[in-house]
Amino acid sequence: MDLATVAGVLGAFGVIAGAIVMGGSAGMFFNVPGLVVVVGGTLAVTLGQISIAQFIGSFKVGLGAFFHKSSAPTEIIDEAIDLANTARKEGILALEGKEINDPFLKNGVQFCIDGQPADVVQKMLAKDINLSLERQMTGIKMFKSVATAAPAMGMIGTLIGLVQMLANMDDPKSIGPAMAVALLTTLYGAIIANAIAVPIAEKLKAISETDRINKLIILESVMALQDGTNPRVLQQLLVTYLPENMRESVGGEES
Numbered sequence: 001m002d003l004a005t006v007a008g009v010l011g012a013f014g015v016i017a018g019a020i021v022m023g024g025s026a027g028m029f030f031n032v033p034g035l036v037v038v039v040g041g042t043l044a045v046t047l048g049q050i051s052i053a054q055f056i057g058s059f060k061v062g063l064g065a066f067f068h069k070s071s072a073p074t075e076i077i078d079e080a081i082d083l084a085n086t087a088r089k090e091g092i093l094a095l096e097g098k099e100i101n102d103p104f105l106k107n108g109v110q111f112c113i114d115g116q117p118a119d120v121v122q123k124m125l126a127k128d129i130n131l132s133l134e135r136q137m138t139g140i141k142m143f144k145s146v147a148t149a150a151p152a153m154g155m156i157g158t159l160i161g162l163v164q165m166l167a168n169m170d171d172p173k174s175i176g177p178a179m180a181v182a183l184l185t186t187l188y189g190a191i192i193a194n195a196i197a198v199p200i201a202e203k204l205k206a207i208s209e210t211d212r213i214n215k216l217i218i219l220e221s222v223m224a225l226q227d228g229t230n231p232r233v234l235q236q237l238l239v240t241y242l243p244e245n246m247r248e249s250v251g252g253e254e255s
Contacts, residue, residue, distance in 0.1 A: 013195060029184065037160065042189075061204065064204060088231060104125075104214075161178065220238060
C-alpha cells in the first residue's frame, strides 16, 4: 500500500471534516439531491468520453495509486547485471533456475531461454510496454476528466438551486437555507476534484513514468542478454536511465 497517497487523501478529508465539525452541525453539509447531481453527473459525463470497459478498467487502474508498488530502477539494474554475469559464465540456459523478482524481466528472460529470435523478443516486450502504458494513460485521463467535470457539475447544481430559490422569493426566511443548499453542490464538486481525482491522477502519472523507465531498462537488459553483452558494458548502458545522484548506488560483479 502506498502510505503517501493514503495519508494525503485521508489527511485532506480529515482537514475538511474538522473544519465542518468545528463550524457547527455536520448534518447541514449533507444534501442528497446535491450529491446525486454532482456524483451522478460527473460519472455520466466521464462515461460519455470513454467506453464502458475503459470506464470500469480505469477504476482498477486508480486503485494502483493506493496499492501499486514499483520496483526501484537500481534494483532492476543490479538484478539484470547479476543475470548477465551468470549468462556470461554459464550460458543463457543457466538462467532457467534463477529467481527473478520482476515479472516483466522474468518473461523477457524466459523468451531468451526458449530461444526466441531477438527481433521477436523485442517486438513482444515493446508491445507489452505500449499496452501497459496505454491502460495507465486511460486511467489518468479518466481521473483528470473527473477533476474537470466535478466542479462543473457542482456549479450546475448551484445554478439549479438558485433558480429554485429565486422562484420562491415570497418567503424571505427560506432564502438563507436555500442558498446554503445551493452552494453545497459547489463544495461537493471541489472536494471530489481536489481531494480525490487530482491526487489520484497525479500519482498514477508518477507511477506510469516510473514503470516506463523500469520496463525500458528491462528491454535493454533482455536484448543485451541475447547479444551476450559484457556485464560492465551493460551496467554503463543501464545507468544512463538514472539521474546522476543515483548512479553510484548501482553495482554488479564484474566478470
